[in-house]
Amino acid sequence: xxxxxxxxxxxxLNAVFGGEMTTANGTCACCGxxxxxxxxxxxxxxxxxxxxxxxxxxxxxxxxxxxxxxCVDVSGFAALEExxxx
Amino acid sequence: MAGxxxxxxxxxxxxxxxxxxxxTSNTRSIAFAVPDWPGHRAGQxxxxxxxxxxxxxxxxSYSVAxxxxxxxxxxTVERLDDGExxxxxxxxxxxxxxxxxxxxxxxxxxxxxxxxxxxxLVAGGSGVVQFRSMLLHHAAAGSTVPxxxxxxxxxxxxxxxxxxxxxxxxxxxxxxxxxxxxxNSGTRxxxxxxxxxxxxxxxxxxxxxxxLGYVCGPTAFVETVAxxxxxxxxxxxxxxxxxxxGTGTS
Numbered sequence: 001x002x003x004x005x006x007x008x009x010x011x012x013l014n015a016v017f018g019g020e021m022t023t024a025n026g027t028c029a030c031c032g033x034x035x036x037x038x039x040x041x042x043x044x045x046x047x048x049x050x051x052x053x054x055x056x057x058x059x060x061x062x063x064x065x066x067x068x069x070x071c072v073d074v075s076g077f078a079a080l081e082e083x084x085x086x
Numbered sequence: 087m088a089g090x091x092x093x094x095x096x097x098x099x100x101x102x103x104x105x106x107x108x109x110t111s112n113t114r115s116i117a118f119a120v121p122d123w124p125g126h127r128a129g130q131x132x133x134x135x136x137x138x139x140x141x142x143x144x145x146x147s148y149s150v151a152x153x154x155x156x157x158x159x160x161x162t163v164e165r166l167d168d169g170e171x172x173x174x175x176x177x178x179x180x181x182x183x184x185x186x187x188x189x190x191x192x193x194x195x196x197x198x199x200x201x202x203x204x205x206x207l208v209a210g211g212s213g214v215v216q217f218r219s220m221l222l223h224h225a226a227a228g229s230t231v232p233x234x235x236x237x238x239x240x241x242x243x244x245x246x247x248x249x250x251x252x253x254x255x256x257x258x259x260x261x262x263x264x265x266x267x268x269x270n271s272g273t274r275x276x277x278x279x280x281x282x283x284x285x286x287x288x289x290x291x292x293x294x295x296x297x298l299g300y301v302c303g304p305t306a307f308v309e310t311v312a313x314x315x316x317x318x319x320x321x322x323x324x325x326x327x328x329x330x331x332g333t334g335t336s
Contacts, residue, residue, distance in 0.1 A: 004329055010194075011131065
């Protein structure tokens with residue numbers, strides 16, 4: 001399985017959140033680390049996108065798109081910044 | 087108008103192939119004309135979408151290889167034999183064909199020519215793609231800040247942009263150092279071996295100058311290089327990383 005980081009899902013994040021998210025900070029609810037979403041460890045071989053914490057490997061976010069509808073689970077974050085203006 | 091600018095909605099736009107350049111035996115650069123391209127920053131990405139006749143769609147993310155001022159959007163695609171998208175882009179796509187692009191996206195791994203820090207770029211293999219954009223942008227903007235690229239490839243045959251980099255290496259502030267990692271990579275002069283602590287110490291920029299570092303390549307490469315740079319005294323917050331960016335994913 002190939003690991004990418006959050007840079008590789010910049011387009012998906014933009015489409016879901018409505019703005020640039022790779023520079024937005026997210027705080028892991030499991031270990032408390034805060035990093036820009038560009039640093040997420042991203043797995044795209046699954047039916048959707050699975051993003052894990054770079055520090056403790058906890059699942060932070062899952063995005064599955066089907067028939068034009070995106071199902072987004074961000075329950076792994078304790079905090080998540082709003083999208084930035086590019 | 088920056089303060090009142092509306093957030094631009096990200097949409098898929100048609101892009102027409104206007105140029106094809108074979109970079110290596112399995113990598114080629116594709117130039118697209120995109121009528122409503124809003125312009126990008128060096129280091130940004132774009133999503134590419136293909137639609138089959140039966141409606142099946144596949145999307146991939148690519149780094150933009152062209153400079154912000156270039157008239158075309160250029161992507162460099164490495165063919166992965168078990169891939170779904172890259173074999174089509176590398177073998178089938180012809181001049182005049184149309185695909186869809188969505189972008190530019192990403193704000194983390196970008197370089198602005200207004201930044202006056204020295205820049206250290208470290209690439210493993212196809213991770214070099216967005217560094218082409220940064221180097222061309224540096225040259226076009228007439229920047230004088232030192233920009234040094236350390237680039238490792240398996241062999242001379244797998245080097246992307248070799249001729250272009252030779253030309254760019256002579257322009258003000260730009261310095262490109264290539265190392266070849268495969269055991270039997272020829273007898274011509276030049277660096278051999280991986281980008282390790284010794285190579286970074288000898289050829290990198292000194293931490294005292296507080297350079298901005300950009301590291302892109304396969305995940306293990308990026309982790310090793312970024313950790314070594316920190317060991318050598320570079321501040322972690324000055325180092326930006328991208329894992330396996332470059333020529334997309336399957």
